[in-house]
Each structure stands twice: as C-alpha cells, then as structure tokens.
Amino acid sequence: MEMSEILNHMMEPRNYGNMNNCDADGIGKNPENSEKVAIYLKVEDNKISDIKFQAIGCSTTIVAGSIFTDSVKGQSLEDADELADEILNMLDGMSSEDAACSEMVAIAYKSSLETYNFRLEDANYPTITKMISSTCQPKEIEEEI
Numbered sequence: 001m002e003m004s005e006i007l008n009h010m011m012e013p014r015n016y017g018n019m020n021n022c023d024a025d026g027i028g029k030n031p032e033n034s035e036k037v038a039i040y041l042k043v044e045d046n047k048i049s050d051i052k053f054q055a056i057g058c059s060t061t062i063v064a065g066s067i068f069t070d071s072v073k074g075q076s077l078e079d080a081d082e083l084a085d086e087i088l089n090m091l092d093g094m095s096s097e098d099a100a101c102s103e104m105v106a107i108a109y110k111s112s113l114e115t116y117n118f119r120l121e122d123a124n125y126p127t128i129t130k131m132i133s134s135t136c137q138p139k140e141i142e143e144e145i
Contacts, residue, residue: 001067006063006067009062009063009066009067009070010059010062010063010066013062013063013065013066014066014069014070015051015052015053015065015066015069015070015073016052016053016054016062016065016066017052017054018040018052018054019040019041019042019050019052021042022040022041022042022052023041023042023043023116023119024040024041024043024112024113024115024116024119025038025039025040025041025112025115025127026038026039026108026109026110026111026112026113026114026115026127026128026129026130027039027108027111027127027128027129027130028103028104028105028106028107028108028109028110028111028129028130028131028132029104029129029130029131029132030057030100030104030131030132030135031131031132032135033135034056035055035056035057035058035061035100035101035104036055036056036057036104036108036129037053037054037055037057037061037065037104037105037107037108038053038054038055038108039051039052039053039065039069039105039108039109039111039112040052040053040112041112041113041116043077043116046076046077046078047074047075047076047077048072048073048074048075048076048077048080049074050073051069051072051073052069053065053066053068053069053105053108055104057101057104058101060101060102061101061104061105064101064102064104064105065105065108068083068084068087068105068106068109071083072109077113077116080109080113081109081110081113084106084107084109084110085106087102087103087105087106088103088106088107091103091106096133096135097135100132100135103132103133104132107130107131107132108130110130111127111128111129111130112128114128115127115128
C-alpha cells in the first residue's frame with residue numbers, strides 16, 4: 001500500500017461511525033490505556049453488507065480500522081475472519097507498541113463475529129469485548145513506570 005493511500009485513510013477514514021441497526025457488534029480493548037475499537041456488522045447471506053467502526057485511539061488505530069473495514073465490506077464472514085487471522089499472525093513478529101492498534105481492530109472484528117454467531121440463537125446476546133495482548137506504551141515509558 002502506498003503512503004498516499006495510507007494518508008488518505010487517516011484523513012478520510014472509510015466506514016467510520018456508529019450503526020444503530022447492526023446485526024452484531026464487538027469491541028477490542030487495550031486494558032492498559034482504555035483505547036478501544038468497536039466494529040458493527042450488518043450481515044446478509046453470510047456476507048458483510050455493511051461494516052462500521054469507531055475508535056478511541058491514535059491515528060494508527062483509525063488507519064487500521066479504515067483499511068480493514070474497507071477490505072472486508074462485501075466479503076463473506078469467513079473471508080473477513082481469515083484476514084483478521086492473517087493480521088494477528090503478521091503482528092507476532094512486531095513490537096507490542098507497533099502491533100497494538102492493528103490487534104485492536106482484528107480482535108474487535110473477531111468479537112463482533114462471535115457476537116453475531118451467538119445472536120443467531122439469542123437476539124439479545126450482549127456485545128463481546130476482548131482484550132488485546134499487546135500494549136502501545138513505548139518501551140521508554142514502560143521502563144520509567
């Protein structure tokens with residue numbers, strides 16, 4: 001992905017906002033600093049007909065949410081889940097502060113998918129929130145604490 005496209009996602013994020021009539025939602029949260037990402041899904045015929053996200057986080061989180069939601073809109077739930085898995089696997093080799101923002105987005109999608117599956121049986125099933133394993137505190141700050 002070119003830098004101009006990344007900057008465009010930062011300045012004009014795709015699919016940002018709330019979705020009141022969603023079929024499911026899920027949250028990825030950083031327990032150390034209260035940053036979080038919520039992903040909202042509208043599903044038709046096992047495909048993501050609409051997806052939105054909201055984030056309390058840095059610009060990297062917004063870019064990751066915009067790119068992810070733009071990539072999976074119109075895709076099957078399984079294809080989106082595979083992309084979330086690929087993202088999580090790619091993050092294994094990165095420093096935790098570099099991985100945290102993208103991990104929140106991938107975990108938020110996985111939470112929303114899990115919520116969706118439970119809501120197929122119980123429409124009132126609560127929103128699932130999962131905590132990320134990374135931290136986005138820079139190493140210098142961690143050492144001072």
